[in-house]
Amino acid sequence: MPDTMRALAILRVGEVGLVERDIPRAGPGEAVVRTTASLICTSDVHTVAGALPVPDGRLLGHESVGIVHEVGEGVTTCKVGDRVAVNAVTPDGTCDACQQGYTSQCGGPLGGYRFTIQKDGNLAEYFHVNDADYNLAPIPEGLADEVAVYACDMLSTGFIGAENANIPIGGTAAVFAQGAVGLSATMGAKLCGAGLIIAVEGIPGRAALAKQFGADIVIDPADGNVAEQIMDITHGGVDGAIEALGHPDTWEGCLRSTKAGGTISNLGYHGVEGPTLSIPLDAFGLGMSGKKIVTDLCPGGRERMSRLMRLLDTNKVDPTPMTTHRFAIGDVEAAFETMSSKSDGVVKPLITYP
Amino acid sequence: MPDTMRALAILRVGEVGLVERDIPRAGPGEAVVRTTASLICTSDVHTVAGALPVPDGRLLGHESVGIVHEVGEGVTTCKVGDRVAVNAVTPDGTCDACQQGYTSQCGGPLGGYRFTIQKDGNLAEYFHVNDADYNLAPIPEGLADEVAVYACDMLSTGFIGAENANIPIGGTAAVFAQGAVGLSATMGAKLCGAGLIIAVEGIPGRAALAKQFGADIVIDPADGNVAEQIMDITHGGVDGAIEALGHPDTWEGCLRSTKAGGTISNLGYHGVEGPTLSIPLDAFGLGMSGKKIVTDLCPGGRERMSRLMRLLDTNKVDPTPMTTHRFAIGDVEAAFETMSSKSDGVVKPLITYP
Amino acid sequence: MPDTMRALAILRVGEVGLVERDIPRAGPGEAVVRTTASLICTSDVHTVAGALPVPDGRLLGHESVGIVHEVGEGVTTCKVGDRVAVNAVTPDGTCDACQQGYTSQCGGPLGGYRFTIQKDGNLAEYFHVNDADYNLAPIPEGLADEVAVYACDMLSTGFIGAENANIPIGGTAAVFAQGAVGLSATMGAKLCGAGLIIAVEGIPGRAALAKQFGADIVIDPADGNVAEQIMDITHGGVDGAIEALGHPDTWEGCLRSTKAGGTISNLGYHGVEGPTLSIPLDAFGLGMSGKKIVTDLCPGGRERMSRLMRLLDTNKVDPTPMTTHRFAIGDVEAAFETMSSKSDGVVKPLITYP
Amino acid sequence: MPDTMRALAILRVGEVGLVERDIPRAGPGEAVVRTTASLICTSDVHTVAGALPVPDGRLLGHESVGIVHEVGEGVTTCKVGDRVAVNAVTPDGTCDACQQGYTSQCGGPLGGYRFTIQKDGNLAEYFHVNDADYNLAPIPEGLADEVAVYACDMLSTGFIGAENANIPIGGTAAVFAQGAVGLSATMGAKLCGAGLIIAVEGIPGRAALAKQFGADIVIDPADGNVAEQIMDITHGGVDGAIEALGHPDTWEGCLRSTKAGGTISNLGYHGVEGPTLSIPLDAFGLGMSGKKIVTDLCPGGRERMSRLMRLLDTNKVDPTPMTTHRFAIGDVEAAFETMSSKSDGVVKPLITYP
Structure with missing residues (x-):
């Protein structure tokens, strides 16, 4: 089991780089997921350009799926080894906004948007998930990771x-x-x-x-x-x-x-x-x-993710024609450059993991 | 039975006057109401100031109740002598917007707003009502006209x-x-x-x-x-x-x-x-x-008017403290001046009829 | 121009027959349509079996489209020669239920259901439409009558x-x-x-x-x-x-x-x-x-009919595989017998007109 | 600090009794509340009569408010000493039903109804609350406990x-x-x-x-x-x-x-x-x-409780005329008998605590 992982970070406003980091750990109620597929988002490009203030070194990404690597104390709805998808927005599920159904406004305006903005993102070989029972959605058995990953942001939004x-x-x-x-x-x-x-x-x-x-x-x-x-x-x-x-x-x-x-x-x-x-x-x-x-901003939560993936699983929608490009995580800098420059007819670059 | 009536007209932008006019007649599906109570609205003031283009001589007013004076061919839901209220907005009830429930957008944006804007208003001893079966709402037996008149615009809006x-x-x-x-x-x-x-x-x-x-x-x-x-x-x-x-x-x-x-x-x-x-x-x-x-703009129609008047009839609301002033129709010019200048603590001037 | 027409009537409970009748006339606000396509409904079968009390001789049918043959005084939204569809339910558009959006409950429970139940149905070469401005929906130019006819009841219901x-x-x-x-x-x-x-x-x-x-x-x-x-x-x-x-x-x-x-x-x-x-x-x-x-019961009105036909016109749905059988109006008795006995794998028999 | 408390238990179907019990403890995410006011509910009477199967000795009650006595690890929205109300229904906030807004159906039909049915109720000097961050609602400063307690079930239901x-x-x-x-x-x-x-x-x-x-x-x-x-x-x-x-x-x-x-x-x-x-x-x-x-069944959660108590706090509603009787917790058997027999014009008996 490795201790470190590769990930895409904002080095400073306007510059990104592939970095090596410690694999995150799961506290009570939390989980860590080993990533199997990610998509790069135009929001990542905006963030790198300085749209929202984030500290140098913060990891990018909020569209990833994978396999549960570690679960913290008290997590009951999933276990290590489960294939799971996680919405770009990861609400706590208990604040007033969440109880009213506005998961993306968790704790305040846009507050459910935690990846990159409030903590490291998930363009990384492993990533951390808060409130795992609220947010981790099992991927249906026959549904490929690189299809399911569209539910994280594109379909929800x-x-x-x-x-x-x-x-x-x-x-x-x-x-x-x-x-x-x-x-x-x-x-x-x-x-x-x-x-x-x-x-x-x-x-x-x-x-x-x-x-x-x-x-x-x-x-x-x-x-x-x-x-x-x-x-x-x-x-x-x-x-x-x-x-x-x-x-x-x-x-x-x-x-x-x-x-x-x-x-x-x-x-x-x-x-x-x-x-x-x-x-x-x-x-x-x-x-x-x-x-x-x-x-609105991308609504989150396991229940919605399950519905979105059901539409993929029963072929009611097929977003994969949007996958215009594929890159291994080792080439994620080139992937980001393609997305950033909107070159080569790119719509969504898919990132794969070993 | 008189042939003419008194009414408040826009003589030209910025100027109003009490005028004498022929009493309107009811065509098929239409009605004419003899007015018993009216309220002056800030919208009347805006219109006189030139907010919306209306021809000189157009009668003002859209908050009036009264007694049915004449019904046209085919009107089935009311008869001469009935006490009725009419919303400021008088939809036709058949256009696409009406069928979707947007009565104030009848036929196009703000199109349900006919009084003064598209035809003579009802600060007048008599007034004309299009689509009478859709628009005329009976006033509950124990409800005074000068209370019911608040349903026409203030409560609906x-x-x-x-x-x-x-x-x-x-x-x-x-x-x-x-x-x-x-x-x-x-x-x-x-x-x-x-x-x-x-x-x-x-x-x-x-x-x-x-x-x-x-x-x-x-x-x-x-x-x-x-x-x-x-x-x-x-x-x-x-x-x-x-x-x-x-x-x-x-x-x-x-x-x-x-x-x-x-x-x-x-x-x-x-x-x-x-x-x-x-x-x-x-x-x-x-x-x-x-x-x-x-x-939104004041939603119309008999069914809504009936619900608003029910709230008045069962004393769930009492808007009459807003009636800060009372004027006879003969003094409507002074009433308009009071409303226009917002003087003397005016909220709503009530117009009474002989 | 003929004076009479062929139609399918309930002769008495349990028995139907092709009959000859006077072509109906349009009063104020009404229309008469010359039929081009009809479908037979299981409800017709129920009615013949005595489910609801109707007088002997009442014409059957409530799923028909055609061409406007006559319009009564005051009809403004269509003219003679227009291709139109009419919902099985023909509300008046002005009653309280209609103003609340419950068109099929016009005037009382199930009251919008007029064809056959309250007046002659439209399995006939011509048929009468009340409240034409509320109920007649133009058929989009490229949409065939035998497709549009599915909007009348099947799609709406x-x-x-x-x-x-x-x-x-x-x-x-x-x-x-x-x-x-x-x-x-x-x-x-x-x-x-x-x-x-x-x-x-x-x-x-x-x-x-x-x-x-x-x-x-x-x-x-x-x-x-x-x-x-x-x-x-x-x-x-x-x-x-x-x-x-x-x-x-x-x-x-x-x-x-x-x-x-x-x-x-x-x-x-x-x-x-x-x-x-x-x-x-x-x-x-x-x-x-x-x-x-x-x-619910089949909701009516032109606005809804237009939306249903738009789905047909843009090929979002294609109900025509349900048309398992076709009969000319002269053979409508055989069509009814097929529907009544549910024989020969019937789903919907289409009736065509000369 | 005492170790034991008084509470009302179902001794067996048809029989209740005041019992002495250990004060419950708060695990991670949980809380224990010291009760200050309770109401007895007709549901308690049904349960004692055998409506739903519960083990002998189960404590009754689901309408109580009080002061936070202990909070478990990870609870962030309240602290010891806070005055709080808890709904009769205590959802976990994370199951699919909760994420869809059906808190009373948490985990399955009626599954949010835990007090008495799934664990001890709160007609007791202390009671346990699962998922405290989701369920504990602070009582507004000027609102008396014996008023706030109406929000737990009566107002919500x-x-x-x-x-x-x-x-x-x-x-x-x-x-x-x-x-x-x-x-x-x-x-x-x-x-x-x-x-x-x-x-x-x-x-x-x-x-x-x-x-x-x-x-x-x-x-x-x-x-x-x-x-x-x-x-x-x-x-x-x-x-x-x-x-x-x-x-x-x-x-x-x-x-x-x-x-x-x-x-x-x-x-x-x-x-x-x-x-x-x-x-x-x-x-x-x-x-x-x-x-x-x-x-429906009484919807729960802190956010709804806060809205219900706001209505009490601003005097929009006053349910206290329903408090027809008052008993100290030591006399709770008599209170239950009054409720059970619906004698003496009882509507709601209030239970007070020393």
């Missing part, structure tokens, strides 16, 4: 975007931007019974994936005013518009393409566009058009 | 603000501004089971009414940062904050005083503050704190 | 069964019986995001259709206790169980195979099993296990 | 009955039986915004309390058919009917007095009326009238 969009059965949806989260939201809109799904995306490879995942129409923003096109196609706006980029233009597009009484469901991280976000009042009915704005 | 705020039973609410709509939202928060209601208001008379209507605490904005006080009192923010003014400061206060996962329920008309409304991203968790923004 | 079952995304569902309504509920469960769908059916052809429509597992009741098998497969019960037969055994199966906190969604007509329906208290947690029972 | 009844603002409610749970449901219906509350009760003292707690009308079952009276008063049935007795007559009354589309919310324990509960099909629209049946 993308699907909550669709769930929050209040799309009635057969209703209309627009999904702005088709990166991995947007593509997952497109899948989610289909799962939520949307009758017409309009994806907004200019990159041909992503547009093609959007169609494969359920989009009926893909609008390229280069082809003119997106919101006007959506208003025309839908005769007055969609039931639900999902913002999956975090940009003022897509945000405004959502507000302008939603019908009176419709919902704007935000998934995008709006941390780079200045201190405020603008609502155009004409598109908002001066605050009285019945429009709703709903926001 | 104020209560939907509270209903939309997603306050769990025993949860916490803040209501920003205690004009007639805010006071009604305070009543509504109590009716929706809030455990702690914080009202924000600087005018002593309104603060006193807020307490009478259910507020546990009233914060005067002159006494320091309101949102910080609310965050302290509630240890992290309210479940639901209701904006009842339509001002950037109260809007921002709502966003800053709501907990992660909480709801901002907007009632205010944001038509005078420029083309956009700003969301402070720090208070919004960069778009991921689970906060929701819900907006 | 089957899907509401799934919508009412409160299945969380990735949750588990069981659909008891796979007749046309059950098969539609299976499609609906998939549309509502179920992660595992268990169908219960003993007839091989229907079991195969269930798999085609989204069932992951089909249990044959002949192979042992169904509820026990579902409890085993799901480790404690499904999130939602849908009763699509109307039989004490499937009803009990639903109650026994639902988890604590789960929902039993009833679609079945329980009119032939005596005056009461039994809840086994051990499976109901003595009334405290958080189980919910939800019931 | 009665209010969830009203919350589950889906009463729209200003809607109509009926509450069948006005024992302590029914009276609490009446309070709850008022808190949920009901416009008309009809209580059903034949005992004059309870009828008077019902009026005091918000009932507009009290119907004595001795005065004729209750459901018919409710149908007359409401012109077709209530929005929500709450069963608060657990008897076939009140159950049937709920089904017969609810409108199409309305909700029957069951709180009653139906353990003594045979193996099944009957639904009259005529009142149930043959399973298609849109009626819903919702069931």
